[in-house]
Amino acid sequence: MPTTLLAFLSLLVALIGIPSESRAWGQEGHSIVAELAERRLSKGAKEVLEAALGPGVSLASISSWSDDWRANGHNETKxxxxxxxxxxxTRPYDPLVxxxxxxxxDCxxxxxxxxxxxxxxxxxxxSDKRAAVMFITHLIGDLHQPLHCSERDHDGGGNLFFVTFDGRKEDRKEAITFHSLWDSVLILERIYSWGTMVADIEASVMPGINAKIVAEGSFADWANECHAAGIxxxxxxNEVPxxxxxxxxxxxLGTxxxxxxxxxxxxxxxxxxIGLARVLNTALGTGNSDAD
Structure with a gap:
């Protein structure tokens, strides 16, 4: 690993540290992904994470940190x-393009x-391991948000495409971006707390998933799956004006x-x-989760 990147990681951890909370996928989505992963960590991975992050620091609590870092003027990470x-x-992800x-x-x-x-x-x-874990926790969440892997007609993943949303719970009469709709609004339309969505997914989605198959593949493979969800x-x-x-x-848009x-x-x-748990278990622990 280049020493310049390691030096960068050490510096940013020294300057920022572990936040007690992060701003607002949005904060809710990243917390959901992080909590689902934490429940599936191996004992070995948990021990390494505790040593890297500190006692009692959850993955959910640091899951939005890298957005804060970028927002504080670090566009080199955008x-x-x-x-x-x-x-x-019609082609898969191509790193050269x-x-x-x-x-x-880069990407x-x-x-x-x-x-x-x-x-x-x-x-x-x-300190380097801690910063890398913080980035990984967030970026794997991003890699599963459909508009972080897709765009239409150069709209920047929906950031240049505006919508309104009138739903059961959320009511956005002012224009928001299509990207923001997917980052937070569609989640907030369903829940009052992100923990509620975790419980819902555990009960209604996880039983029908083959976690071993979902966890397979490379980051490029996951980008292609995310892109398919974006399509x-x-x-x-409806037809876009x-x-x-x-x-x-x-x-x-609405309900x-x-x-x-x-x-x-x-x-x-x-x-x-599931993907975040696999990456952390493989890199830090035995490669097997406590949930297997």
Missing amino acids: RWHFVDIDVSA DCKHEEEG IVAALDRFTAIISDPNVSP TAYSLL PKAHDKDYPLP PYADATVQIMKLQLAKGG
Whole structure:
């Protein structure tokens, strides 16, 4: 691992440390993925994580930290959070096309490869391991949010596509981005606390999943699966008005869209939790979870 990256990790941990809470997938989605993963960690991985993060620090509590770091002026990490592949693409993820190094970083697949190499190295310092764990916890959540792996007509994963949302619980009369809808609004439409969604997924989604199969594959494979979910997220929209890039002409959405996408949303959160547990167990522990 390049010494410049390790030095960067040590510096950011020294400056920021472990936050007691993070700002607002949004904060709720990342907390859900992190909690689902923590319940599936091996004993060995739990012990290493406790040594790296500190006693009593949960994965959920640090799951949004890297968003805060980026928001505090560190744009060199911006592209680590996504890989934009157009929904019209008929090819799989291609690093030469989708993960070019730019001033704002390369892409989420490359970033996760780097951070996983760091936590797998027994000679890495505790501060480097801690920072890498914090990034991994967040980025694997991002890798399962459909609009972090897809876009349509260069809309930046829905960040340049505006909608309103009128649902049962959430009511967003002002224009928001389609990306924000998937980051938080569709989750908040269903829950009053993220713990409620964890319980729902454990009861209604996890029993129907073969966790061993879900956990297989590389980060590139997961990006392709996430992109497929993004294709569905866009395909379930009504016809998009030509001016939807202008927030004065947003596409109205509501309960029908939330109902049509709720199972996709829950499944992606579940896959994120299973995938995060696999990465941490393999890199830090025995490779087997306590839930197996």
